Amino acid sequence: MDSKKDLSGKTVLLMAIATGIIVANLNYIQPIEGLIATSFRVSKAAVGVVAMLTQLGYAFGLLFIVPLGDIFNRYHLIQIMLGLSILSLIVAFWSPSIVIFGIASLLVGITSVAPQIIIPYAAYLAPNLHQGKVLGNVLSGLLTGILLSRSVSGLLGSVLSWQYVYLIAAIACTILLFVLHAYLPRDPREQQNMQYGKVLASLPKLLAQEKHLQGAAINGFCLFGVSNVLWSTLAFYLAAQYHLGSNVAGLLGLLGITGVLFASIIGRLVDEYSPRMTIGLGIGFSTLAFVIFASLGHLLVGLIVGIVLLDLGTQFGQVSNQAIVQSLNSQASSRNNSLFMFSYFLGGSLGTFFATFAWSHFGWTGVCSVAAVFLIFALLGHLILKEPKKLQKTS
Known part of the structure; x- marks a missing residue:
């Protein structure tokens, strides 16, 4: 083959x-x-x-x-x-x-x-x-x-x-x-x-040169950070609000099947329209999720609806950003993916850290506030940085 x-x-x-x-x-x-x-x-x-x-x-x-x-x-x-x-x-x-x-x-x-x-x-x-x-x-x-x-x-x-x-x-x-x-x-x-040392040394230069890679990295950082803001504190909130254990948090995690079911559909939307549009949807779904968490999180149905929306938002961002990253220089596709995924997991780690800190000091309101900061940065990055021309669809 x-x-x-x-x-x-x-x-x-x-x-x-x-x-x-x-x-x-x-x-x-x-x-x-x-x-x-x-x-x-x-x-x-x-x-x-x-x-x-x-x-x-x-x-x-x-x-x-x-x-x-x-x-x-x-x-x-x-x-x-x-x-x-x-x-x-x-x-x-x-x-x-x-x-x-x-x-x-x-x-x-x-x-x-x-x-x-x-x-x-x-x-x-x-x-x-x-x-x-x-x-x-x-x-x-x-x-x-x-x-x-x-x-x-x-x-x-x-x-x-x-x-x-x-x-x-x-x-x-x-x-x-x-x-x-x-x-x-x-x-x-x-x-x-290519020599391995030169490949590693090229990573900072690659990130500096590729504006579209920067946009995907910022968006991935923010949206995965927002996702981890919830999942790192959900067990604490369930115990405090509902007196439920971490096993219920695990069951709620199965709602992530929504993202699995929609991943292929999201991919087709990216092909038919553009990653910029689907990333905007991802930011919108994630924002709506935390609006629901902040206002209706005291109701179990509010948590369930919010989790489904948040998972959709995360998945819209992941598929769309990967489409952008993989549309760039094919000779550097692995390095592009390396930089994007490192930023992605760095955002997740910081989301976990700040959300846990916020929960300890400010409770659920603090957690939702941390998510708001991540979402604001995601929106700013989305407005400032454009997608590659080869992915822009013309009517």
């Missing part, structure tokens, strides 16, 4: 499934933190640090590994990273101490960045007129993996020793590795004559 014509519906489905299976590795730890703490006889705070190491490892992987997609054959690079991920999961399963488990968790994060190599690879292989649809379908798989990983991990942890969560994940990734080796399209590009 050596051309864009080879990107069939089955191939797109395979890429979507692959991103979901691999990204799930990042979230398995969250529902079983208590079981891990008991097993290693450490505090829950210590396990929380380990969970943070997984996310930190992912951030490092985004910056230092994903750009390799612009140098090396992506068909091989995806499989190499998946193989290393399998080894990391096996070490996590075997870990005899919290220290070794912490190192394994860091490695799981670093090596689970293959989805962010697959996404620009899918965009590169897709026909230009259908790039948004392809990205929407692949991102549906990514969202499904994030959505289901917590439920799967919690279920397995309730019937098996928590270590088997990582063993089963390693087995799933091993099966995926053989399938990808057989059916993933070969990279049609010639070997790139």
Whole structure:
């Protein structure tokens, strides 16, 4: 397979499934933190640090590994990273101490960045007129993996020793590795004559030169930050307002299926209209969500409606921004994606930090105020920075 014509519906489905299976590795730890703490006889705070190491490892992987997609054959690079991920999961399963488990968790994060190599690879292989649809379908798989990983991990942890969560994940990734080796399209590009150090050094210059990448990075930073403002404080609010536990917060998280169902539709809207229009919708949905949280958050139905709208807003932004990022210089697509996703997760981390601080000092009103700040910056960035001309639709 050596051309864009080879990107069939089955191939797109395979890429979507692959991103979901691999990204799930990042979230398995969250529902079983208590079981891990008991097993290693450490505090829950210590396990929380380990969970943070997984996310930190992912951030490092985004910056230092994903750009390799612009140098090396992506068909091989995806499989190499998946193989290393399998080894990391096996070490996590075997870990005899919290220290070794912490190192394994860091490695799981670093090596689970293959989805962010697959996404620009899918965009590169897709026909230009259908790039948004392809990205929407692949991102549906990514969202499904994030959505289901917590439920799967919690279920397995309730019937098996928590270590088997990582063993089963390693087995799933091993099966995926053989399938990808057989059916993933070969990279049609010639070997790139670039040095790794120069590629990393080019990241700041690339961001400074690409105004459209700046716009996508700012919007992704803000909209994912807004999303995490809610999810980092929802359990606290449910306990204070309704006297409900974190298990209910997990159930409410299943409302994220809305984003999965709409990802492909959003992708088609991007193709038919423009990312600028759909990003505007994303900001609008997210803003409406927090208006409802602030005014009707004391009602459970208000929370449910707001969560659905917020998830739609986040998904509109993610698919639209990826369409912009992948429309830029194809020779730097992996580096573009690396910069965008790093900004995306940086916004999420800061959203979590500021929302938690606001909750501790100002309660739900403070949380909604933090979201308002993120949304104002998202709107300003949207008004100031335009989209690439090649994505602008003419009537």
